[in-house]
Structures are given as structure tokens and as C-alpha cells.
Amino acid sequence: xxxxxxxxxxxxxxxxxxxxxxxxxxxxxxxxxxxxxxxxxxxxxxxxxxxxxxxxxxxxxxxxxxxxxxxxxxxxxxxxxxxxxxxxxxxxxxxxxxxxxxxxxxxxxxxxxxxxxxxxxxxxxxxxxxxxxxxxxxxxxxxxxxxxxxxxxxxxxxxxxxxxxxxxxxxxxxxxxxxxxxxxxxxxxxxxxxxxxxxxxxxxxxxxxxxxxxxxxxxxxxxxxxxxxxxxxxxxxxxxxxxxxxxxxxxxxxxxxxxxxxxxxxxxxxxxxxxxx
Ligand SMILES: Nc1ncnc2c1ncn2[C@@H]1O[C@H](COP(=O)(O)OP(=O)(O)OP(=O)(O)O)[C@@H](O)[C@H]1O
Numbered sequence: 001x002x003x004x005x006x007x008x009x010x011x012x013x014x015x016x017x018x019x020x021x022x023x024x025x026x027x028x029x030x031x032x033x034x035x036x037x038x039x040x041x042x043x044x045x046x047x048x049x050x051x052x053x054x055x056x057x058x059x060x061x062x063x064x065x066x067x068x069x070x071x072x073x074x075x076x077x078x079x080x081x082x083x084x085x086x087x088x089x090x091x092x093x094x095x096x097x098x099x100x101x102x103x104x105x106x107x108x109x110x111x112x113x114x115x116x117x118x119x120x121x122x123x124x125x126x127x128x129x130x131x132x133x134x135x136x137x138x139x140x141x142x143x144x145x146x147x148x149x150x151x152x153x154x155x156x157x158x159x160x161x162x163x164x165x166x167x168x169x170x171x172x173x174x175x176x177x178x179x180x181x182x183x184x185x186x187x188x189x190x191x192x193x194x195x196x197x198x199x200x201x202x203x204x205x206x207x208x209x210x211x212x213x214x215x216x217x218x219x220x221x222x223x224x225x226x227x228x229x230x231x232x233x234x235x236x237x238x239x240x241x242x243x244x245x246x247x248x249x250x251x252x253x254x255x256x257x258x259x260x261x262x263x264x265x266x267x268x269x270x271x272x273x274x275x276x277x
Contacts, residue, residue: 103180
């Protein structure tokens with residue numbers, strides 16, 4: 001799926017230096033469902049600085065996807081404030097400030113990998129030469145050079161997800177919003193993609209917001225881990241994992257420091273759970 005964006009080629013104004021890329025204060029969101037209101041988010045405060053890798057973890061239905069969708073201007077909050085790169089989510093969307101990556105790669109089977117990656121650029125009338133140049137660059141970044149002319153069904157699930165990351169990068173957005181992108185993949189593929197994603201993040205300096213159910217994945221990837229409570233989603237703990245360094249290999253998961261952070265995430269999840277129901 002491609003998030004609608006404006007065709008403007010004007011450079012986006014820079015956010016104020018030092019200001020958070022995502023600034024959320026007192027945010028709440030209630031869905032009006034047919035059988036009554038669903039309180040999805042309550043009083044969420046969060047600041048994310050440029051270049052951070054932030055994971056969101058919490059029980060099913062706690063509002064992780066909802067929070068990402070608010071940042072992406074796909075849901076409107078019921079209360080509170082949110083700024084993305086110093087502007088409203090709507091303005092950020094129109095400026096193409098972010099790319100969204102979903103759990104399913106959602107590639108069009110009748111288009112080659114290159115033409116899938118180029119689709120958002122095509123929609124906005126970017127010239128063929130520029131499309132080629134950008135898609136080649138992004139596909140190289142996700143290690144899919146040489147697969148440009150394949151169709152999605154000729155690629156493994158992990159490769160398809162890498163293609164969808166390349167597509168989200170096609171406009172070179174500042175922010176990557178990733179909603180359980182590797183949730184459907186087996187553990188070995190997932191480990192590999194986690195390493196690749198970390199390298200990509202390091203190389204590009206993007207700010208990443210990443211939803212996951214996996215504690216090891218959250219700790220391995222993140223500079224910051226946001227632990228959320230069951231519905232209505234609130235932030236229980238924000239854990240700084242930057243002490244693990246920027247570039248990590250999978251062996252780090254055996255270290256006492258890693259295990260200590262994972263333990264704190266687990267404790268937060270446990271504390272947030274109500275065992276009364
Ligand atoms: N459009 C909607 N209308 C009504 N309720 C909704 C809507 N979208 C989500 N919800 C409800 O809001 C709550 C939060 O949903 P959300 O998808 O954000 O949770 P989540 O933490 O991402 O869950 P999961 O980990 O299972 O993906 C859930 O109870 C969900 O059923």
C-alpha cells in the first residue's frame with residue numbers, strides 16, 4: 001500500500017535544529033465503534049529525536065498500530081498534540097516526510113520489483129530517468145541489486161519485505177514507520193533482516209518507529225524501547241538501549257547488558273498487565 005503524497009518537488013523545510021522529530025503530548029484516541037467507544041490511546045507523551053530507532057512493544061490491541069497511524073496522519077487523535085518534523089502529521093504527509101512499511105509487503109504481483117519500487121514516484125510524475133536512478137539506489141541499499149526484473153512471487157518473503165522497504169525509501173523520507181514488518185517471517189530470516197535493517201539505519205541516518213511483539217527484536221534494534229500497557233494504550237516505560245552501541249551483531253543478545261534491558265522490557269510488560277480479568 002502506498003500512502004498518498006503530494007507531487008511537489010520542492011525541498012521540505014528542515015525541522016528546527018535540536019527539536020524532536022516526533023513530539024507527542026497528552027495524546028488520546030477513541031474509536032467510535034458500532035457497539036460503543038474503544039479507548040485505544042490515553043495520555044501518551046513521547047519525544048523522538050532525529051536518528052533514533054524507537055521500538056513500540058505491548059500486548060495485542062494496546063494501540064501500537066494506532067499510534068503509528070496517528071504519526072502518519074492516517075488516524076486523527078481525539079485529544080492532545082502531535083508534531084512531526086515540527087509540523088502537523090498532515091503537513092508532514094504532504095511533504096512526504098515518512099515512508100510506511102506494513103507487515104505484509106503488499107507488492108503488486110504483475111509489476112517487477114523495480115516497477116513496484118518506482119510506483120510512488122510514477123504516481124507523482126517523476127521522470128523515468130530519475131525513477132530508474134532512485135530505484136537502483138534504494139534496491140542496492142536493501143541488497144536487492146540484480147533482482148530488479150523479477151516479479152514479487154519469484155522472491156522469498158524476506159526479499160519481498162526488503163523490496164517494500166526500498167519502495168518506502170523511494171522518496172528518501174526522514175522517517176520510517178514500520179508496523180511489524182518482519183512479524184510473518186521465520187526466525188532465521190528475521191534475524192538476518194534485523195541485521196540488515198540496522199546497517200541500513202546506520203548508513204542512512206533515518207529516524208525509525210518500529211512496532212514489534214518481540215522483546216529480543218526490540219532490544220537488538222533500538223536506541224529506545226517504548227513499553228505500552230493494555231488498552232487504553234499508555235506508556236509504561238521508556239528504556240534507553242543506546243548503551244548497546246549503534247552497530248550490533250546478533251551475538252550481543254547473549255551479553256549481560258542486553259539481557260538486562262530485555263529483562264526490564266519484560267518486567268514493564270508484566271507490570272502493565274492486569275491479571276484480574
Ligand atoms: N477503526 C477502528 N475502529 C474501532 N476500533 C479499532 C479500530 N482500529 C483499531 N481498533 C481497536 O483499537 C485497539 C488498538 O488497536 P491497534 O491495532 O492499534 O493495537 P495494536 O497494539 O497494534 O495490536 P496488535 O499488536 O494486535 O497489532 C484495539 O482494541 C482495536 O480493536
